[in-house]
Amino acid sequence: MEEYLREHELLIAEDRSHRVDADAFGVASDTEKQADQILRRIRAEEHETVWSRAAPEIPGAAHVFPGMEFLTARETILKTKLFRAVAKMPKGTLLHSHLDATVNARVLLNIALKHPAIHVRTSTRLTAETIHNVLPEFCPLPQDQWTSLGSLTDSVYEQGSGSAGFNEWAVCALTINPTEAYHTHNTTAKIWEKFLSTFAVARGLVWYMLIFVEYVREFFLSSIEDGILYIETRIPFWYKYMIGADGQENVPHREWLLVYDEVIAGVKRDLAAQGRSDEFVGSKIIYSAVKKDLTCEGLEWFLEDCIALKQEFPHLICGFDLVGPEDPLPPLINFIVPFQRFVTRQKVLDLDIPFILHAGETLGDGTAADMNLYDTILLGTKRIGHSFSLAKHPKLMELCRERNIAVEMCPISNEILRLTGSMPMHPLPILMNQGVPITLNSDDPAVFGNMGLSFDFFQVLIVSEVTGLLTVKALARDSLKHNQYTAHPGDTFIWSTLQKRICSSLACGMPLSRPESPASTHADATSRKTRHRVDYYARTHNAISLWHAHDLALARAECLPKIAVLRASVPPLRTRYFAIRDELRDQYRLELGRAQTKYLGDHYFKVFDALHFMQMRPPPPYQLEVRGRMHELNLWQEGHLKACVMAYHVWKSEARHCRLKIRELRKEIAGRFLWRDFARMRWERVRMKWAAVCAFKQGIRGCDPSRACGGGASGSISVRV
């Protein structure tokens, strides 16, 4: 039995080490790990108190469970501690949203009702019986057509119950409710009918310039409140004109963008005045055309329009997309000729408008909508919108990994549009743990009620026992990497500040120091279990999983070749070496964000330094046995540098399941890498992690632990030499 349990543990450890969670754990600070533990405990508690059969009933729910239908659970979610914690988290960037469904329906209505030009009509007379099946048609009218009839919102109006009744009716038409999603329209085709009708209703409100200005501002402000730093939104350009202040349909696309730009500037100005300028860096637009009734000639028009806008607003237009329900509408392959011409035109005009296409938002496997995934990749898409069906395609997942194509997952949207019955069935964890870059998105929050990104983050967290805060932090961080934001010279600083903020303030966003926080009550059983798990995780995962983390980080960042070149080309001249090394590190800091830089800085560079300052005499090859496979480590071959890192980590963590034959390696290092080497490096302060110091203590002659001082919450200490 003991032997079995050991194998059981090993298998779990090995499996976990392949998950993205292991990467996330490998690069976390101690404070973040602590926050992660707290969050896990809250989640475990609420699994019992909120999401179990023993928990209070949720109105309208046949079954209560974590990740249950969002629309039924929404009010309950709002009350959970887990949600309140997640709401405080910085979310990174929002990369998939349709602008005309981004402002809360009631807020939109309130904005609209201030404008006397807004009129409403219905196709049939409203009665108590018909009201539930009749949609309002909103329209801003020119002043000479304003009606003298009484307002629909008057309490005297015979059919409604005053303005409250009117509001309810309008909000129902602008949103999807649980009865529709889970009963009356419970298939993808039916719910899309209802879904599209909400856009038809919103059209008469949003595409009126006087409302549009306030609407876009509201979208930004509510996103910023939820911790969103930057937004790429899809704007539908299939209506050639918006209705202007005079009630005429005469505002062309370029004026939409002028206004959009002004709103961004206004919001940034206001934030700056409040000393909050690092909370929002701006927004860009993914030009969107709709596939419905689209011909190749029609698409040519949109593509040319997009090019013209890009030429005038290069800082705003950041991509091109085709939208609409994929199952019934024509596939991407129908439009390859205009798409290819678009690419050629851009080369001639020296423009860069990448495709950022929807694909695979379907339950199909081999259907036209599913096959869109092939074309989107062949067309060179930067990211893929949804790619719900991607998990069925091993080669395409590999290509996403290799080409760093992020998928814009919209879990709540997928559930409400009936691609999945509930969150536990959603493919996100599959894609994530296959190493596909993932960003989390709200899609059409005004229709679904998932404003901001907190709800989508919550739904991902609640359905796993393994995925935790550190993983969702990695998702947020990835959203900083996979966007089209290109820093204007003065913005570089702000962008890197924000990267820092997202990585470091995450833990601060957690209720670490609140009195009601369970942080300090380590005594209860759940806590002990969690701590146990985390200890175990740290012990057994570090060696292998950190290696994977490195492998991934290096592959993603493509920094190994650069390091290899450095390694090969720089003579062992210390000053020159450090100058170049530090330059590289700064470059990574900008490119990768703090977490990975820290990783590279604290671990990779340290090992690299150590190796560099050992004499150049080639040592014998060393053998490393991992999971039964022997790896040969040749310290001096460039390609094996990462094997050295691996050896270092294995050595450092002394994981039980990795038997590393490194006695000779240790001796070699002990003999060559003396403590005084550090002194000679003229580092005034060498900061290193406690674990690293332990490793030095164990393996390196001359290390005097009494020189180690400092310490603290971050888990790092200072060593004076």
Ligand SMILES: O=c1[nH]cnc2c1ncn2[C@@H]1O[C@H](CO)[C@@H](O)[C@H]1O
């Ligand atoms: O999840 C989606 N997949 C594809 N198209 C969508 C989705 N959400 C919205 N739209 C499309 O965007 C338009 C509004 O800008 C909607 O009319 C719909 O066609």
